[in-house]
Amino acid sequence: MELINQEQLRNFEPQINPAATGALYAKTAGIISPWELAIALAENAMDNGVKLFLNSVVQSIHKENSVFTVKTATSVFRSKIIINAAGVQAAKINDMIARPAFKIIPRRGEYYVLDKTASGMVHHVVFQPPGKLGKGVLITPTVHGNVLVGPNSDSVPDDEAIETTAAGLDYVRQKGLRSFQNIPFHKTINIFAGLRAEPDTGDFIIAESPDVKGFINVAGIKSPGLSASPAIAELVVELVDGILPSLKPNTDFIAHRRKAYHFAELSNAEKTALINIDPRYARIVCRCENITEGEIVDAIHRNAGATTVDGIKRRVRPGMGRCQGGFCMPRVMEILARELNRDMASILKDRPGSQIITGTTKTNSVVEYEEATIA
Structure with missing residues (x-):
């Protein structure tokens, strides 16, 4: 980390607000695509024998004779270890088998996505000084050449509240203009919202439940969870090794994905x-x-x-x-x-219920369809 003065800042970011007098510069910061990282990891896991069951909402968890039984609407799974990485619903999963130990408060963040023609305005991830709700509104280029502006941070009661709001987007807009006065919001091509898992403990929860041996919580992984994920994974491996020391490394592990052409x-x-x-x-x-x-x-x-x-x-x-x-x-x-x-x-847009085709034109017919798997 390095403190830089106004002249250095403007060399890095020529279009930054002239009122900015300096910045804290993180030389090793990087930008990745979170979707592509998560998908690549899931693919690599399956390449190494993992089975993926999507749209499998957990209904109950029980433990008998050191073996967990997890029931969903369509399947029953048995295991000696459960790793609870259910995001904003992690507390619900914990409470199915252990005493309530924490709460997860969904925090909604809303964003603008700008067209690639706006890409020349910003060259680094630019944050404002953080507040009590987090790092605040940032302006950043994406790995694919767009510009991202956001997020706000609003606590919401619903753990599926991913709709955008006029008030939230206006807040992001006004805060963003404090960093760059000429953000071309007329080049907005999309807006979206996501939920962060804010734990009431104030920090990541990465530990075996004190009540239930073999049940590991990986919960409340808010920002910078993505950056921390490799280290979190290593810590979870250590926890698993402590519970099942007889496990051995997979000597046939496939470390690389099949090449994807862009x-x-x-x-x-x-x-x-x-x-x-x-x-x-x-x-x-x-x-x-x-x-x-x-x-x-x-x-x-x-x-x-x-x-x-x-x-x-x-x-x-x-x-x-x-x-x-x-x-x-x-x-x-x-x-x-x-x-x-x-x-x-x-074929769905995203999740069950997001059908795109609902009927045929010039008739009164309605298409019958089966729910597809989210992927």
Whole structure:
């Protein structure tokens, strides 16, 4: 960490508010895509034998003779260890098997996403001085060239309250303008909200339950949880080793993912070679982000593959550009339906209940569909 003066600050960020007199500069700070990291880790886990059960809401947890039984609406699971990493619902999971030990307060944060044409305004992650509710509103470039402005921090009673609000977005806008006076909010291409898991303990909860041996809570992982996740994982491994010392490292562990091609980033020679192997890479589906059919098909058929429109969007970015899927979404749905051997009406935007096709035009018919898996 280094304190820099106003001149140094303006060399780093020429468009920063002239009223800013200095900053604390973190030389080793970086920017990643959180969706892509989480998906890559899930894929690698499955490559190494993990089974993934989505849309499996836990209904009950019991323990008998050192073995846990976890029941969902569709399955029963048994294990000697449970790792509770349920985010904003972690307290609910804990309370199914152990005495209430903590509460999780959902904290909603709202953001603006600006078009890539705004990317030249900011070159680093720029925070304002933190307050009692966290690090405050930031302005940052993304790994893909957009600009992100946000978040606010509002405690909400509902752990699924991910809607945006006029008041919240106005707060973000006004606070953001204190850092950069000319943020081009007219270039906004999307707004969204997410929930942080704020623990009433004030810090991360990474420990075996004192009541139930083998039940490990990994809860209240608010910011900087993403940055801390590798260290958290190592700590959890130590806890597991202490409970089951007979476990041995997997000597056949696969450490690397199968290569994923980002067609727009390849050289012309590399593009030609890839098209010769698979002609689907020659068909552009998303014109805003130059995403090919080959990339979409690959994202579907990998372990932890996509089954929804947003699942594809988060993996390979069709729909992330200026039109936000206005042109490419029907084609993405067609590809999902074809590759998953499903009717197009069953393809969801994201979670169960987010169907896109609800009927056919010029008739009174309503499409019957089955709920798809969130991915």
